[in-house]
Amino acid sequence: MLHVFNSLSGEKEALRPIHPGRIGLYVCGITAYDYCHMGHARVMVVFDVVVRYLRQLGYAVHYVRNITDIDDKIIARARSVGVDEGALTERFIAAMREDQAALGVLPPDEEPRATTHIRHIIEMIQQLEAAGYAYRAAGDVYYDVSRFPAYGALSHMRLDELRAGTRSEPGEHKRDPMDFALWKSAKAGEPAWDSPWGPGRPGWHIECSAMSLHTLGKELDIHGGGMDLKFPHHENEIAQSEACNGVPFVRLWMHLGFVQVREAKMAKSLGNAVLIRDLVARFGGEVLRLFLLGTHYRSPLMLTDEALEAARRSLWRLYGTLAGHAPAEPAWPKGIEARFAAAMDDDFNTPLALAVLFELARETSRLRRSEPGRSAQYAAGLRQLGGLLGLLGEDPEVVRRGAVDERRSTEIETLITERAEARRRKDYARADAIRDRLAQEGIVLEDGPAGTIWRLAGEEGSS
């Protein structure tokens, strides 16, 4: 039985789908005004694993991850770069798709965008206004939090506690500092849509309420995102959706811990964001994936070169175990599969699941010579379990050789052949000279029962 930590209740709870056998999952995606950083990578990879595992359990998962393609930051960035908002967002959405693919993340079933749901957003604001949850002020429309008694339930804060540190921005006309904008009137030159309140654009929070309603319905099984969205974004979504729909909005809230750089949260505003694409170039997407899954999703994750390098060696170890087996039906030693499932069932404990994978890898290597048939089966089993985490799907040789072009590859093969002949002649001086030369060039040779294979030494330049 799968249990998931619900940040609303603060406890692990059994997953009980609203409709038996089906799961509606909504995740807050990116605001498309810049390249994605490792914090985004964590959200993408973790929910990719959640979806893969739920499907493995037999659920029909409907996975929706939105894209915010209109907001203040997009407008500001488009202006500073000198392009229109649409061109800017298209560019960064395309970049996100590249990053996602590099991380082995399957695309969500739907990726609704705010600008294609303006009509639904306006309808929802009208409903809120009609029900007395919203008020107009100088062309803007605000949500009146005093009308929603449960406000603060998700962040475990009372309204007066939340108010403590607030200040009002110039140009706002809120009755209460905790009120938030549903609709913002357009200033000259800003992109705008017609509405009952005049030309303007949606506030940030309302889009998720409107899009989740129109893609998944009034009640969601799981809603997720980064820890920083808990307040105010998700709190506001609850206020909007429940005021509108009259039913509990979300069964389970999943919030991810931060990726940290040198003891501090990674954030664009702090200038310490590490882009996915930069690390993909250095380590390869699968290494990043293993790194991200090596820590439980709710814990903070410290991003360091040492940790990434350790992840690379770990991944290579697994691929080394996988290499050179005959095709076989997947199998496991007794208990492995159950322990893997138990780990995943316990709030998606991927670090523990990975530990089980490493134990399986060790057993596979141990039997390699004595029982090659069983060893091959275990290797196939390792690949299959790894696949549930979106790992170990590549050709082991290719992964370990990294980004070496074909010409270079042929050169290396030629030298290996030359060395093999030298070894046959017992001309070890010559053989070692060849090996040393390749080692200096970052190529490591491994002599095995099936001949000599080669791989990259590490440091820079994996696939």
Add this chain to the structure above:
RNA sequence: GGCUGGGUGGCAGAGUGGUCAUGCAACGGCCUGCAAAGCCGUCUACGUCGGUUCGAUUCCGACCCCAGCCUCCA
């Protein structure tokens, strides 16, 4: 100040009332022409102070420290 998470071996990171996490690194051994890889073993960890207990890293209490949120942020 309020709220939310944390403090585990050289590093990363799970977990548990009394026998093993796991990975990376290091050291010793096996294997190897020598290596590399792999396998075996070693390196006897649980913030502090009390309490409960036959026994606590694990339960309870207090305290200290770290990160985050209370403003846009995955």
